[in-house]
Amino acid sequence: MKIALPSRDDLIDSHFGHCEYFTVFTTNDSEIIHQEIIPSPAGCGCKSNIASVLAEIGVTMMLAGNMGDGAVNVLNNSGIEVVRGCSGSVKEVALAWLAGTLTDSGDSCHEHEHGCQH
Template identity: 30%
Template sequence: MKIAIARDGNYVSEHFGHCEGFEIAEVEDKNILKREFLPNPGHKPGFLPKYLSEKNVNVIIAGGMGATAQELFTRNNIEVIVGARGELDAIIKDYVDGNLKSTNAVCREHQHEGHCHG
């Protein structure tokens, strides 16, 4: 399984589309096999769900995300978890342990960075 976390520094980004990039964690049997950073290729409507799907991502975790992006991830069979806050290592552990749940909050489209609260 591949988990993508929208990140800014070592923390979950408030809005996935405006993050600096994605921390990709490959997990098997609750063990992290590999981690890598993918820079954000740009915030073009509809692009990131397809891009991450092509990278074989199964789950996207972010602080916040618009309704259209959530729908596109779901259409690409990628689980969406929004409302996440905190350090990357803790978020990955919480997800792997089954303790990270989505708030299902939706950001209004095209909000400015820092104004999206999940």
């Protein structure tokens, strides 16, 4: 399984559309076996091509902080499940997901919902 996390300084970036890069972990059932960095495209997350880029490399899960409904829909339509409300070290968040201790907060970044503007 491949998990992507919007990142800044090895931490979950609290705003999906403004992250510096995406950390992508390849995992087995219980551990991280590989890590790679995917540069963040210019522009807002929901209007960029990041969903297709991540889907093409096999990402099926996004662990994120805040994210608008538009971005969630774009990711879901590319076969990527989204868990919102994550914070802290990207590695610790990924390990928490693997341990089954993370759930989606359901919180959307509503001020960006219509047009995903800054």
